[in-house]
Amino acid sequence: MAQNAFDQKKDHILAEIHNNMQDLSPKGTIDELCWPIMDLINSHRDMVTTSSCSGRLSVFVEGNKLSNEDVKSGGKGEGGKWLFVTHNREEVMRWTEKLPEAVVYEKAVETATVGSNVRYILYKYEPFILHVKCRDFLTASKLFSTAMACGFRESGIGSNNIVAVRVNIKLDIPIGYLDQNTQKLVFFVNNCYIQLIDRMTLSKFSENTKKMQELYDKIESQLINPQQSATLSGPLHETKEERRERKKKEGLERQQQIKQDK
């Protein structure tokens, strides 16, 4: 039987996920915290996840501001430099100790730090984001409404019935600059302030995890269960708890497989 375009695409994406294709983010692999919700969504015959990030802290030196569109859209930009990235809350505190080079703490912000050519060091928390391709507009609309209903207020439907699921849990803080003469990293906030924003980041991670769980539960009750018998994978008639346990187990197994494959 000939497959339609959506099913072909979905099979292709699921194979890619299975083969643990490298994504473009500095981390490389798909975040394990995304596995449960990805599995849940992909168990629906009319949806497939196309990209995801479970939420992360990143610290980077901005790239070239004059010629680059990425800087404007919030990324590190061309010529930018990652200093630290983690999706794991356990790694948040004391990240400065893991930097490749020593940091200079400046008592006061110098006049040298003013001007359009200064390359700032930015500290960012970005929340969970997920893109889901849907078979049709009706499915996309249902997913969109479900996401909005549990607080993912920056969600939207885009081209080709792809839903972007977004929430506004952010930090976006300039903490220093790159001294272009000495090439040293100079912080214009002190270590106490860094510790404070690190603690805020931990609380953002918690809030984010809570929102992901709310979304999981809502998608399960609104989109998966009403037509459970039509899903392609997973035993029928399992309870919510059974499903969660099974998904968790499958995720862990896959995770171990990925580690072995490396």
Next chain:
Amino acid sequence: MAQNAFDQKKDHILAEIHNNMQDLSPKGTIDELCWPIMDLINSHRDMVTTSSCSGRLSVFVEGNKLSNEDVKSGGKGEGGKWLFVTHNREEVMRWTEKLPEAVVYEKAVETATVGSNVRYILYKYEPFILHVKCRDFLTASKLFSTAMACGFRESGIGSNNIVAVRVNIKLDIPIGYLDQNTQKLVFFVNNCYIQLIDRMTLSKFSENTKKMQELYDKIESQLINPQQSATLSGPLHETKEERRERKKKEGLERQQQIKQDK
């Protein structure tokens, strides 16, 4: 002739805009910087703007974190307190001098500032955002693609063919806290740092204005001009420059009318 639902809704919204209904933001009236692009979009028979913000700097004390959803979604939250809000770049520098009360600058971040009950003072830059209701999905899709094509990468289509036009130009910085004993505002960053982030805010304002202009031009060339003869308002056959001048003039006249009405 009986009007259809979209036309009725559009007439109603345009009348509201004309009567300068108070919106829910602390500023009250519709930002004048939004007038040109609103006028442009509303000149299209299949679109009407439903809400907008031209971009703003806000500084506020967070509200109650335990019971409030708004805090989580980035707003000031219930019980929160606006300290300063402006949509005008001219008012950015030296905003601290306009605060209703004196600020204490703390040398080091104290341990008192740790914990889930601390009410932080947040400094936020938020860019231009616009919601546009479209007559049909085709128009919504066109507007969405036009916005995405000029860098409004967080745009999306929602319910009822309403397009949210969003760009990622943000700052989100904790700068202090409210001392719950003395009720004083305590900053844990120094005045030099405040000046630095104020200058960054000015550069965000510029970037934002540039993006708004790009969006204006793109909407005009992609959505307005191809069917200029079908638009409901505005003389036909005017050039791009003539239209811009006319819209500017109309905006100013309306602005003056608003001031007189107050």
